[in-house]
Amino acid sequence: MKIGIVCYPTFGGSGVIATELGLGLADRGHDVHFITYKRPVRLTAFHPNVYFHEVTAMEYPLFEYTPYETALASKIVDVVRFEKIDILHVHYAIPHAAVAFMTKEILKTHGIQLPVITTLHGTDITLVGTDASFAPVVAFSINASDGVTAVSEQLKKETLDTFKIIKDIRVIYNFIDFSRFRKTNKDHFRKAIAPEGEKILVHISNFRKVKRVQDVIHVFELIRKEVNAKLLLIGDGPERKQMEDLCRSMHLCDEIRFLGKQEAVEELLAIADLFILPSENESFGLAALEAMACEVPVISSNAGGLPEVNIDGVTGYMCNVGDIEMMAQKSIELLQDEVSLNIFRKNAFLQAKRFDILEILPQYESYYLEIIEKVIKNG
Ligand code: GMT
Numbered sequence: 027m028k029i030g031i032v033c034y035p036t037f038g039g040s041g042v043i044a045t046e047l048g049l050g051l052a053d054r055g056h057d058v059h060f061i062t063y064k065r066p067v068r069l070t071a072f073h074p075n076v077y078f079h080e081v082t083a084m085e086y087p088l089f090e091y092t093p094y095e096t097a098l099a100s101k102i103v104d105v106v107r108f109e110k111i112d113i114l115h116v117h118y119a120i121p122h123a124a125v126a127f128m129t130k131e132i133l134k135t136h137g138i139q140l141p142v143i144t145t146l147h148g149t150d151i152t153l154v155g156t157d158a159s160f161a162p163v164v165a166f167s168i169n170a171s172d173g174v175t176a177v178s179e180q181l182k183k184e185t186l187d188t189f190k191i192i193k194d195i196r197v198i199y200n201f202i203d204f205s206r207f208r209k210t211n212k213d214h215f216r217k218a219i220a221p222e223g224e225k226i227l228v229h230i231s232n233f234r235k236v237k238r239v240q241d242v243i244h245v246f247e248l249i250r251k252e253v254n255a256k257l258l259l260i261g262d263g264p265e266r267k268q269m270e271d272l273c274r275s276m277h278l279c280d281e282i283r284f285l286g287k288q289e290a291v292e293e294l295l296a297i298a299d300l301f302i303l304p305s306e307n308e309s310f311g312l313a314a315l316e317a318m319a320c321e322v323p324v325i326s327s328n329a330g331g332l333p334e335v336n337i338d339g340v341t342g343y344m345c346n347v348g349d350i351e352m353m354a355q356k357s358i359e360l361l362q363d364e365v366s367l368n369i370f371r372k373n374a375f376l377q378a379k380r381f382d383i384l385e386i387l388p389q390y391e392s393y394y395l396e397i398i399e400k401v402i403k404n405g
Contacts, residue, residue: 040147123167148309178331201386207319233263248354295320323370
């Protein structure tokens with residue numbers, strides 16, 4: 027197949043999944059065309075089946091807001107017409123599903139029927155999509171897609187509860203590439219970060235409010251009263267400054283390291299004892315899955331789709347959003363019991379195996395074929 031992929035090319039989970047999906051499909055012989063405003067961060071090396079089309083919008087003094095949607099639609103039309111794309115897969119509904127609709131309509135005037143799939147990732151529904159400034163367009167453009175997928179059962183449910191959706195939504199989970207995410211020996215890192223054999227806790231996110239990074243810090247403070255530990259905060263975003271200030275005011279700067287955005291997170295997960303994800307909402311929790319693949323148990327909230335990933339009492343523990351006492355208590359129990367910790371590590375790995383890219387990728391492939399067939403049949 028010739029597949030067009032539209033996504034946000036930055037560090038967010040939707041862009042990561044879109045890029046890994048495209049690369050996986052390219053490995054299986056498909057031609058994959060990424061159409062994005064910047065080279066996706068995980069698209070680093072040359073691949074004979076991968077193409078990158080950069081979207082650039084003309085600057086003009088009249089534009090207070092650069093018309094990204096118009097530039098993206100024009101680029102898609104161009105790529106589809108001249109590369110003979112069989113299917114377009116857009117990630118994150120806003121604004122990509124609406125742009126895909128516009129593109130479909132333009133292509134019809136050229137006698138081309140373009141099958142379109144939209145993947146809902148989370149905040150495009152739960153946080154941003156419901157805002158009155160976007161909601162009617164989100165609902166319309168989901169319904170206008172030929173195929174719709176959601177990354178968890180919970181996100182599917184929330185989409186159906188929130189909007190009047192007439193389309194069937196297929197759940198296709200986030201996935202993990204075990205050739206990259208696996209436990210490796212990085213003892214030299216461990217010694218550098220925890221020279222006195224301290225336990226290592228890790229949190230990775232884009233430091234947005236929805237991630238509740240302050241809870242990670244408060245949980246860590248409680249853990250430190252019982253267990254000698256260090257905390258690595260990985261990623262960057264709008265809340266980082268406040269979190270640094272919080273650490274300073276709590277006199278925890280020597281125990282907490284802000285590492286910023288990191289490419290090789292698997293090397294840091296390799297030395298972690300626990301992963302903390304206390305999000306207010308989380309449609310799936312790709313970061314937790316990456317930790318689990320590296321045999322790191324997860325202490326998370328029970329928000330959104332997290333219960334479909336983290337199994338309470340098996341691969342980690344789940345607590346109510348904001349229940350920092352319980353999160354700390356469960357962390358302490360595990361960190362003080364090496365036998366249980368090792369069992370949880372193995373369980374986390376086994377659960378992550380359910381989301382192996384080798385299992386999930388064929389689900390996308392057959393969904394593409396199903397949607398192409400449907401569009402051809404319906405003319
Ligand atoms: O806020 C983020 O975590 C980034 C966001 C995105 O769209 O880039 O991630 C969402 O999509 C990921 C991939 O499908 C999911 O694993 C994350 O759970 C989801 N984030 C939220 O729902 C908050």
